[in-house]
Amino acid sequence: MPELPEVETVARGVAQRVTGRRIAWTWLARNDVVHGEPMPLCAALRGRRIRRVYRQGKQVRIDLGQGRLLIVHLGMTGRLIVADGKSAVETHTHLRITFERWRHELRFIDPRRFGGVWLTDGAGRGSKEWFGRRVPPTAADPLTISLESFRQALNRRRQIKALLLDQQPISGVGNIYCDESLHRAHLHPRTRASDLDAKTVGRLWRSLRRVLEEAVRAGGSSISDYRTSENELGMFQIRHRVYGREGRPCRRCGASIVHLVVAGRSTFICPRCQPE
DNA sequence: CGCATTTCCTGGAGGC
DNA sequence: TGCCTCCAGGAAATGC
Numbered sequence A: 001m002p003e004l005p006e007v008e009t010v011a012r013g014v015a016q017r018v019t020g021r022r023i024a025w026t027w028l029a030r031n032d033v034v035h036g037e038p039m040p041l042c043a044a045l046r047g048r049r050i051r052r053v054y055r056q057g058k059q060v061r062i063d064l065g066q067g068r069l070l071i072v073h074l075g076m077t078g079r080l081i082v083a084d085g086k087s088a089v090e091t092h093t094h095l096r097i098t099f100e101r102w103r104h105e106l107r108f109i110d111p112r113r114f115g116g117v118w119l120t121d122g123a124g125r126g127s128k129e130w131f132g133r134r135v136p137p138t139a140a141d142p143l144t145i146s147l148e149s150f151r152q153a154l155n156r157r158r159q160i161k162a163l164l165l166d167q168q169p170i171s172g173v174g175n176i177y178c179d180e181s182l183h184r185a186h187l188h189p190r191t192r193a194s195d196l197d198a199k200t201v202g203r204l205w206r207s208l209r210r211v212l213e214e215a216v217r218a219g220g221s222s223i224s225d226y227r228t229s230e231n232e233l234g235m236f237q238i239r240h241r242v243y244g245r246e247g248r249p250c251r252r253c254g255a256s257i258v259h260l261v262v263a264g265r266s267t268f269i270c271p272r273c274q275p276e
Numbered sequence B: 001c002g003c004a005t006t007t008c009c010t011g012g013a014g015g016c
Numbered sequence C: 001t002g003c004c005t006c007c008a009g010g011a012a013a014t015g016c
Helices: A004-018 A041-045 A147-153 A160-165 A175-184 A198-217
Strands: A023-028 A034-036 A052-056 A059-065 A068-073 A079-084 A093-099 A104-109 A116-120 A258-262 A265-269
Touching: A004 A052, A004 A059, A004 A079, A004 A104, A004 A198, A023 A041, A041 A116, A147 A198, A160 A175, A160 A265, A175 A198, A175 A265
Parallel strands: A034 A116
Antiparallel strands: A023 A093, A052 A059, A059 A068, A068 A116, A079 A104, A093 A104, A258 A265
16 A cells, blocks of 8 residues: 555655666556556657656656656555566566666556556646546645644544545545554544644644654555565554554553544554544 | 545455 | 455545
């Protein structure tokens, strides 16, 4: 389940390996995973040099220069890996990008196909319609958002969990880090966001940033499909305090972790640390 | 506006 | 062993 820390890890890993390289050819297994330009993708990418690779929200953005941007969204089971061109191509590999004078290549693999790839004009605006599917939204980043902007974003009557999962106000938080940050802030996920006092909003702001930063340092959480750009496991899952820990003791108070559904999502809380 | 529900998709888990 | 159902969830669409 790639969220901010996973996507950040992948973007950094890919950046390290492909920045400055020139694209030789692309191999597309099925064209419904690529959106944007109706022209053949291979023709659009061949000869382009990779200027920069970075994360925005849950997107990996590959800047190709001259106003071209290749956006990769990993969805739920997507992987973007740097692989030896001679290594076996596993099933559900949808896109391969090779480079001049390099034996390695970039591969996009996504069994469930909730993810996708967009070739845009560089603006990559979330609202803009592209051939096929809309570019997923990005807004304020939880690692850099100011406390004041965070407070404004939370000034809604919605449940705090639903708000944190909504990518429109703040982009990058998914189910895992939502639950982890709420536990650290001692907040019940069904709390109305607008009911939080200034002190509590500050606590959540810090908790969210801290858990995301820690997870980035651990290379993200590998629950099922997620792997780094080198196809290796992340390590943050062993440090989860609530996510996936139903029935196990709270690491803070020892109470049994409870599973419930909030905002239509599987949710884990400590009933003692996070009273309703 | 908020919120629940459904849709897309595949693989893994659990029941029988 | 095999078949069935359910579940995981990012984000959009739909209905109340």
